[in-house]
Amino acid sequence: MATAYTPPEEGWATEPIERTEIIWIVLALSWCLFMFGWMIAWHWIGNQNMNNEAYRTTPEAYAKKVEDFTAKYTVRQDASDPSLPVVAPPPGSDVYLAASRWQWRPVLEFQKGKSYRVHISSLDWQHGFALLPENINFQAYPGYEQVITMTPNKTGTFGIACNEFCGIGHHIMLGRIYVKE
Amino acid sequence: MAITTAQSPFRIDPLTGMRIDLKAQALVKINAVLAVVFLLVGGAAGLLVALTRWPAVHLLPADLFYMALTAHGVVALMVWIIFFEMAVIYFCASTVLSCRLATPGWAWVQVVLMTVGAAITAVAILQGNSSVMMTSYVPMDAAPHFYLGLILFAVGALIGCFVFLGTLVIAKEEQTYKGSLPLTVYGCLIAVIIAIFTIASGAIILIPTFLWSLGLIESIDPMMYRVIWWAFGHSSQQINVTAHITIWYTVASLAFGAKPMSEKVSRTAFLLYILFLQLGSVHHLLSDPGMSSAYKIFNTSYMMYMAVLASMIHGLTVPGAIEVAQRRNGYNNGLFEWLRKCPWGNPVFACTILSIIIFGFIGGITGVTMSVEQVNMIIHNTIYVPGHFHGTVAGGTTLAFMGLTYYLIPVLFQRELILPWLAKIQPWLFGIGIAVFGVALMGAGTLGVPRRHHDMTFAGQALSFEWPGMAYMMMAVGEIGGVVSVVGGAAFCVIVVGSILVGKKVPADAKCIVAPHADRNADKHIGMGGFEAPGTFVLALTLFVCLVLYYFINFKYLATVWTLA
Structure with missing residues (x-):
């Protein structure tokens, strides 16, 4: 006469398992094994993966890279905010994007179908790269530089919100990427 | 042995036939009451958050919003749940095993440390310079006493874990049960083992962070912080899952x-x-x-x-x-x-079955999917994440704890529930509210709406971004669900506190409410197609x-x- 709150009857460890449970366990375990394989397989069969390329850096060193990158490829000032340079790097090049309280800099301009090695890092606290409306999200640390090769597959104006809380101005933090034909 | 051999006085509970150690009973009661008080605080903070993220209401200014969100996370996710878990493990170790509680004096130290710790952290948050969210990712810094309060709280919880383990030793020594531990106690033991690992991880990361906030350590690596913090943060959710599943099993036995x-x-x-x-x-x-x-x-x-x-x-x-x-x-x-x-109208059963359904269908399915390395890229840190974990922690854990509370009020406090009509609908209010909240926020998250965000309109930003109308609608629907769940949570607090204070005394000759063992009909043929x-x-x-x-x-x-x- 066992329940959950009384000790189990003697021999509980050798009691046969009922059919409902056996079939369910086999089914659930098979699915777990499938998901394990699928996550690995997507690295080959899928086009959306993290390559997990990352480097140690410092906020000062990274700020310098962003500055040099901006100086080299600025094409115009942004129409919405003339204080912001719009940077159009050549396809295949390294792109440096910096998060700081509370901005994503610089504004970028990409070409559809071309690949860019986008570096992401923070100059102060932790931030979150959130490409809208695509909804692609990465964590940004200070002192670590993450590289993701991005290939836009549609044209338009994309926002970059911050989705890691970074203080009182977190919700006004917004960057931009233009994608042209 | 360091264990005191003095015998505690016991009483036999008429409703369950259980032999209850009076010292343990007092400790279970105080932990449960403190838990409910903190649930009320956490729920109030949650209401402010919901009313701010509901775009048409947008109640609080940014600084107060981030303060309320920090308070909601710390109080509703950690303080309420861990206080209640202390009540659960003391109850299971002593009452379920018919054993006296080990070192009740140390258990009172647990109560005091956790209360003082929670209060210190709460003060730090309310002072306004510790709006760092529950996760307090470095190098964002809170006031030193924000971390100190959490550390004291965790030390208290650790003491509670050892009181539980000590009670198991006494029960074995004094042979208060035969054979293996009941499943209920075994589940608690699993939760306690995970808790010890969890608290150790928390200490490894929060103690250096506390020293850093005092200026004694120069810097804390952000990656190291996140790796170790989540060994604490996620494992603590696993304590909750283990505890609420233990409660599911226990309620299934008590009620059926x-x-x-x-x-x-x-x-x-x-x-x-x-x-x-x-x-x-x-x-x-x-x-x-x-x-x-x-x-x-x-x-x-x-x-x-x-x-x-x-x-x-x-x-x-x-x-x-x-x-x-x-x-x-x-x-x-x-x-x-x-x-x-x-018995769908019985709040004990309704809470438990809703907890199972919401945990599985809302929390479980989404949790498995979002933790795929690649899928995570389209979900990470969007409002989808709070949608998911309200399905597990509020819909799963909190609802299961509410169900057990309804069972324990007559047993431990020896009071009948007041407002039985409200108790009948309360699980549905809370459960359906959380379900709507979870599903709608996951919808908004799929569109990219960020979490922990005061203003999705980005007002005042020259680089504007236009959301589709659906994103605003999902946020509104979700937060209305959130408000409904707060109403359900408030109803729970009213019933619990009211029953304890003014509920009718359970008479000494009350009828037993524990269901007779279904096992007595074990020879009956049941089920279909070979499935029981x-x-x-x-x-x-x-x-x-x-x-x-x-x-x-x-x-x-x-x-x-x-x-x-």
Whole structure:
């Protein structure tokens, strides 16, 4: 006469398992094994993966890279905010994007179908790269530089919100990427 | 041995026939009462958050919003739940095993430390310079006493864990039970083992962070912080899951006389949590720099899926045990007669069944999907994440704890519930509110709406961004669900506090409320097609199909975004 709150009857460890449970366990375990394989397989069969390329850096060193990158490829000032340079790097090049309280800099301009090695890092606290409306999200640390090769597959104006809380101005933090034909 | 041998006075509870150590009873009561008080505080903060993220209301200014959100996370996710867990482990170790509680003096130290710790952190948050969210990611800094309060709180919880373990030693020594531990106590033991690992991880990261906030340590690496913090943060959710599943099993037995379908299967499933889940906490770091894909995949997929397997097993065996008991008790017709004849108006049962459904269908399915390395990229840190974990922690854990509270008020406080009509609808208010909140926020998150964000309109930003109308609608619907769940939570607090203060005394000759063992009809032929629990099996298959479909829908959506490599 066992329940959950009384000790189990003697021999509980050798009691046969009922059919409902056996079939369910086999089914659930098979699915777990499938998901394990699928996550690995997507690295080959899928086009959306993290390559997990990352480097140690410092906020000062990274700020310098962003500055040099901006100086080299600025094409115009942004129409919405003339204080912001719009940077159009050549396809295949390294792109440096910096998060700081509370901005994503610089504004970028990409070409559809071309690949860019986008570096992401923070100059102060932790931030979150959130490409809208695509909804692609990465964590940004200070002192670590993450590289993701991005290939836009549609044209338009994309926002970059911050989705890691970074203080009182977190919700006004917004960057931009233009994608042209 | 250091254990005191003085005998505690006991009473025999008329409602359950259980032998209750009066010293343990006082400690269970104080922990439960403090838990409910903090639930009230956490719920109030949650209401402010919901009313601010509801776009048309947008109640609080940014500084107060981030303060309320920090308070809501700390109080509702940590303080309420861990106080209640202390009540649960003391109750299970002493009352379920008919044993006196080990070192009640130390248990009071637990109560004091946790209360003082929670109060210190609460003060730090309310002072306004510690709006760092529950996770307090470095190098964002809070006031030193924000961390100090959390450390004291954790030390208190650790003492509670050792009181539990000491009580098991006494029970074994004094032979208050025969054979193996009951499943209820075994589940608590699993939770306590995970808790000790969790608190150790918390100490490893919060103590240096406290020293850093005092200026004694120069810097804390952000990646190290996140790796260790989540060994604490996620494992603490695993304590909650283990505790609420233990409560599911216990309520199934108390309310239906159910016997676990297979002790062996249920115990092995609990063991899987200890073996695998802590490493699974890496699923919080899937979009972070600095860790390899192999590391991410090994920990989230290999490790976590074994824990997922455990939850899928419990998700079948608890309703399965109820079904078998109901069938043995005569409701053996068709697939679902047993379910129709369940006491849906009884808040203990309603809380438990809603907890099982919400945890499985809302928290579980989405949790498995979002912790895929690649799918995580389209979910990480969006409002989808709070949608998911309100399904597990509010819909799963909090609702299960509410159900057990309804059972324990007459037993421990010896008071009848006041406002029985309200108690009847309360689980539905809270459960449906949380379900709507979870699903709608996940919808908004799929559109990219960020979490922990004061103003999705980006007002005042020259680089504007226009959301689709659906994003605003999802946020509104979700937060209305959130407000409904707060109303349900407030109703719970009113019933609990009111019953304790002014509820009718349970008479000494009250009738036993524990269901007779369904096992006495063990020779009865039950079930269909060779299955003892065919209805549960069909429900589990439904969950399975939803999970598989949802998993692939997310991959289909993922395949449409920019190419990433």
